[in-house]
Amino acid sequence: MSFSIATWNINSVRLRMPLVEKFLAEYQPDVLCLQETKCPDDLFPSKAFRKAGYEHIAISGQKGYHGVATVARRPVEVVDRRRFCDIDDCRHLSIHVEAGDREILLHNFYVPAGGDEPDPEINPKFRHKLDFVAEMHDVTAVSGENYSSVLVGDLNIAPLEHDVWSHKQLLNVVSHTPIETTSFEAMREAGGWVDLMRQVVPPTEKLYTWWSYRSRDWVASNRGRRLDHIWSSADLSPRLAGIDIITEARGWDRPSDHVPVIARFDL
């Protein structure tokens, strides 16, 4: 059977619910992981999700900032809402979901953006980001005979040279500094995670999931970055049927600055 998982930093789920509905109707992923919902749990638009066929909803939200949610067309069981760096931010949610011949442990992450100054000594937000990634080292790709792991989210780091529009010009820009990209890749490899987007698209090819709001014409300038990621345990990688980056969503009315990414599996 086919099974698909989508991830999307929505930048306010309530404001963009019409776009979420459009996306779900058009692409019908089995599971959708959202980040930056900016919505307390009691105000989450559950009704609209149920109406769209996504009756199973796990949320970890707070007022105004951060927040993650995982919605699905089949039952999900919350495994954990982990706190990182001893801060109460809602940046992680993990669930179990049945998919074909196996159970999947699915992590939904919103890694701190890190502020503007890429120096942990003077910028506490950058320090927090580095500490957060360091703490992610013990989030590992657990797998067994009928058990696999997937990790998705807005990880706010573009690790490879062609994950940004200009490697040279972004080397000192938060999201692509060597200290971030090195620890990010080390963390991914230590956890046993496979970068599924790069399994499909060779690292020599440009690949973006985010385009800044601060540009007159995001299409013409095309100064994107790959900040959103889908990783899996090694056993799932041969079952990947494809990756879809829904770039057109950046051009929808009042869009998020991130676009959805979908991984399709044959299970």
Add this chain to the structure above:
DNA sequence: ATGGTTGCCAAGCAA
């Protein structure tokens, strides 16, 4: 080098 935009909510802060 700087400023560019958006969303939170009603002033700046975070991204």
